[in-house]
Every structure is written in structure tokens, then in C-alpha cells.
Amino acid sequence: MACRHCAVEHAAGTSCPGSFSRAASLEGQRHGPLLLRSVVGSGTLGTVYLAEHPPSGHRFAVKVLHPHLASRPLVRSRFLAEARALRGLVHRNVARVLDARRGPGGLPCLLMEYAEGERFSQLPVPLPAAEVVELLDQALDALEAAHARGLVHGDVSADNLVLGWDARGWRRVKLLDFGANAVLSASLSEEERACGMVVGSPAFIAPEQWAGEAVDGRADLYALGVVGYLLATGRLPFGFGRVGTLAAAPPHQLEPRVPEALSRVLLRALAQRPEERFASAREFREALGAVPGTSTSPRRTRTSKGTLSLFGQVVPEDGATPLHVALLDAAHGREEAGPPVSGPRVAAPEGLGVRLGLGRDAELVRVTVGDVTVDGFFAHWVGPLPPLAAQVPVELSFQGSVVACDCDVVRHVTVEEARAWEGASGLCVQFASEAARRLLGQALGVQGVPRGGPDAEPVPDGELARLLARAAVVMKDPYALLGASRGEDFEGVRRRVSATLRRLSAFGQRRLPTGQRRALEVLRRQVELAGRTLGEPLARVGFDAVRGNLAGVSRCVEAGLTDERVEPLRKAFLEARPLAESRARALFTQGHALEVGHSLEEALTRYAEALALDPLNTSWLRHYQDLRARTRAVSVALDPVEAPTASF
Structure with missing residues (x-):
């Protein structure tokens, strides 16, 4: 059988030259301004690394061609030719190829968009x-x-x-x-x-x-x-x-x-x-x-049939979660004031002059910079931006010293993003030149470990900041937090919790400041709590009864929750509402009379009103379900039902 790494059969007892070896890993090495953090995967063609620009936290994927393939001129040239062809393929549903160049050990590398998910x-x-x-x-x-x-x-x-x-x-x-x-x-x-x-x-x-x-x-x-x-x-x-x-x-x-x-x-x-x-x-x-x-x-x-929530699940159009609605509002400019997402706005050291090759034919033009570290800076620019990972010439001057070198473009700040930040559009660049780093260090008055290095406190993650702000709105509502419908079945709840935790775990792999990491942990615990609340019938039935969610109570009964286990909860529920039981019984009696008289829709309304007051009366609930199924030919599992006194 052909090897899964290189698609070629090998003699028994021999190893594949293209298989990944931890000893051969490039983790911790640099590729230009990027640090190869971890292996994402290794396949037939090469090994893919998660690469990070340490000062900004911006992440890329770097694919390194396997050495045994890189040694073959035809494969090497085809690798680079495909990269050149793919740089022109720019589409929101394609992980972009940004650049191809020599990497660690002289191996050809593709710099690509990192597709997380x-x-x-x-x-x-x-x-x-x-x-x-x-x-x-x-x-x-x-x-x-x-x-x-x-x-x-x-x-x-x-x-x-x-x-x-x-x-x-x-x-x-x-x-x-x-x-x-x-x-x-x-x-x-x-x-x-x-x-x-x-x-x-x-x-x-x-x-x-x-x-x-x-x-x-x-x-x-x-x-x-x-x-x-x-x-x-x-x-x-x-x-x-x-x-x-x-x-x-x-x-x-x-x-x-x-x-x-x-x-x-x-x-x-x-x-x-x-x-x-x-x-x-x-x-x-x-x-x-x-x-x-x-x-x-x-x-x-x-x-x-519905709207896909933040965590990828379908909720009814009329039951979209507050978190989902808030995200839509933010996308269309209707966002309420929340924690600001800070853009590049820290002024440059006084006396630092910068000219970048952004003009026609890479002509050096003077630019305004900010967020300066010894590794790079943000440059304000309203014209066309050079491609990500491109190298552009730069000239730095400070107190009579001048350094000319190349820098790597590691991030774009578009006009739309700048408007959202109330900041400036432009680009972030980083240096590999030690002379440039020394001059910037002199301008910043930095000694010892450079600011913005791997040990520095990372900048807040903008995507996570938006998620945390919206999650705070629905933190106490487990249905809204999970994007679940009020009648969600238990398997659906488990799947939502699992998907949500995987999503949060992906954020946890990023370099985050201490405050965001703590907030992410709080959100993770709330999701786990939501899973325990909605994922076990006895816990959920009491929660749904207090909130008037008849569809949720029905799910718990369908899951096998017996009358004997529900009755103590019902007794406690009614003791806290002294007049509810008598009112509910009167309404149910009226509903029964209407049902006998074949006024079935009116009977359903009275039954729903009675259950709004006594939602844990399982015999009433089953009767209501049966009549609803017979009259409306719908599933036994109830959708949320509107009654004059409550919304289920």
C-alpha cells in the first residue's frame, strides 16, 4: 500500500523520508519576522506550522516543503510556480497564499492565511x-x-x-x-x-x-x-x-x-x-x-428555518438569541457602546523620522508612525497597501543616525477597521535588521529585553473582546449562551456544549493578556454550567418551570423523568405561589368543557393558561400534548407556545 505521507510504496522496514519527526521540527525557529509556534499538521507535501508575529499576535500558517521533495528540482519549481499562481486567488472562502520564499534550513515555504476552525x-x-x-x-x-x-x-x-x-x-x-x-x-x-x-x-x-x-x-x-x-x-x-x-x-x-x-x-x-x-x-x-x-x-x-447562531447551531428566526442579535447589530453598525477595541494610537518617540517605500516604484515617502517597538511599528497610509508578507524598503532616522533596510508587512489596517477603531488606516511592519532594532531601541530608551518581544504582555485579541462583550449580555441565560431553542433535546444540548467549548478552547491557544484569559475561563465555566443545567432532566425541569418554558419541561418528561421525581418539585413550586394551583385547576376545567364541546382551539388556549400556572403537572401536560398533536398534526415535541399569561 502507498505511504500516506508521500504516496509511494517503501520497502519493508524502511521509514518514509517525508514522515514528520518531532526531532526535525522547526518549532521555535523564525521565518522572517514570524516565530514558528507549533505544528498544525504534516501531510504528503510538507509540514504546516502555526506562525505568530509576536508583537501584534497576528497569526499565519507556514507550509514547509518536505526535505526529500525540496531536493527534487521539478517539485521545487512546481511548488514555487503554484504559489505564484495562487497569490492572485483572493476570496473570502479560500485560505490565501500570501508569499513563497526560502525558510529555515533553506527549504521552500508557503506563507498562508491561518484558517482557524x-x-x-x-x-x-x-x-x-x-x-x-x-x-x-x-x-x-x-x-x-x-x-x-x-x-x-x-x-x-x-x-x-x-x-x-x-x-x-x-x-x-x-x-x-x-x-x-x-x-x-x-x-x-x-x-x-x-x-x-x-x-x-x-x-x-x-x-x-x-x-x-x-x-x-x-x-x-x-x-x-x-x-x-x-x-x-x-x-x-x-x-x-x-x-x-x-x-x-x-x-x-x-x-x-x-x-x-x-x-x-x-x-x-x-x-x-x-x-x-x-x-x-x-x-x-x-x-x-x-x-x-x-x-x-x-x-x-x-x-x-432559522438563523445559525454564533456557535453554529440553528435557532428559530423568532427565537434568535440576544448574543446572535447583538452580533448582527455590531455587523450593521447598531452596536451599543462596549469595551473599546484599541487601534494603533500610541505616538512615536519624539525625533524619530520614518520613510517607507510605499510610493510609485517603491519610492520612499515620509509616514506618520505609532505603536513603535524595537521590532517594528504601525505606519499610517491611506493609499494602496502592499501585500501581506511583502518586503518594503524603509529609512529610519534619529538624532543624526540613519538606517536603511527592508521590513516585512505583517498586518493591514483597512479603512473599515480604522473607522471601527476610530483610528487610522495603514500597515504594521517588522524588522529583521539589528541596526534598525538598535536605532528604535535608542529612540525608545529601551535597554535589555526589547519591548514587544516574546515575553511581553500580548495585546488584547479583538475577536475575543467582541465575543466576551456579547456573551456578558446573556451569561445568565443558558439557552441564549448556547444558542439553543427552548425545546432543545438533550443530545442537541450536549452537542452545543461540546461545540462551544471547542470554540473557546481555540481562543485559549492564542497569546492573550491576563485579563482576557481570566474572562475566557469565566465564560468557559458558564458554558459548562449551562450544560449541566440543561443537560440533565431533573435539573432542567425545575429551571424551565420557574421560567415558564413549557417546551423545556416537555422535553424533560419525554426523556423519562417520572411523576414521582417531578412531584416534590411541583409541590415546592406551588407552595411558593399560594393561589396558582386553584386558578390553574379552574382554567383546566374550563378547557375540558370546551374540549367536550369540540371547541378544540379554545380548549388548547385554556390548557396553556393552566400550565403557565402549574407547569409541572405532568398529567395535564401529556393531555395538552396529545390534544395539540391530534388537532394540529404536529410533532409531540412542543415548540414554544404563547399564552396570555406567559411566553413559553
């Missing part, structure tokens, strides 16, 4: 149809942009699609590893090709790829069809190997929640002959958009 292969599948459509829609948006530039991915799989969040709290899909398939294909010898060896993730490779034929964008659409099938059913259509000639089972037969229309769309994407599939990513997207009960939008994560 969960890989599709780690999502708790199967997902609701609306979510499947939304995620595929964003991935297809990325493929449409790439195919328009003549770029074919060639290895779309559930492992190189990541689901994360953008700065506004919207869910954002990122497609990774464009160009990797072409580089690896260049590494195959003629003998390996003659033996039928191909590059890619076996479960996602299109039939024409297995046959060694020329492929186009329709191979990517096939692979995304496999991804959609997995998201919708929790299974791969053909297992982990080659397709063969068997047709995939219709998804709606494996998972009843899948609409037949969505099932037909996925099966067309999985057609063995390319001409029988969708002709383009746009056509695939349009077919998904026509599936009843779902709606797609590449920019907004909404479905016709």
Missing part, C-alpha cells in the same frame, strides 16, 4: 439539510472563483475544508491546500504513473482521476458531492476506496431528514461520467438553492 471531517454529522446546503454553498463559491481563473483544486476533501467564524460572528468556510495536488503529481515518476498511482484523498477522488485521465473543475464538484453526502448522512457514499461501478444509495433513504430534492442534487454531483454532473460550480449552487426548505447566501448564514 473545525475541519469538516470533525463535524458532528449528520447535519440538518439547511446547514449542509449552507456549507456546500460557501465551498462552491470558492471553487467558482478558482475555476474562473483556470485553477483546479484536485484534492477537495472533508479534511481540507474548515468551518470557522469571521470577525462579525458569521460562520465562514475556508478551502485549504490549493495547488498541493499539482505539486504532488509532479513528484510521481513515469513508472509510478504507469502503475496507476494517483494523488489525492481516495474517498473523494473522481473516477476519471482514478483512471489517470485529464481532469477539470468537474472533478472538484464530484469531491464536493462526496463531502455533501457525508455531511447529510454521516457516511461516505463509496467507503474509503475506489468508486467502482456501483451507484451510491440515495441519501434520503439513509437519513430521513434529507429532502429528496437535496438527495437528487448530491447524486447528480456524484455521477461517474463528468458530463452527467453539473457543468460548473455555479450550476451546482443554483441546484442547491432550489432545494425546498433551505436558502443559500455566501455572505449571510441564514436558512429559511
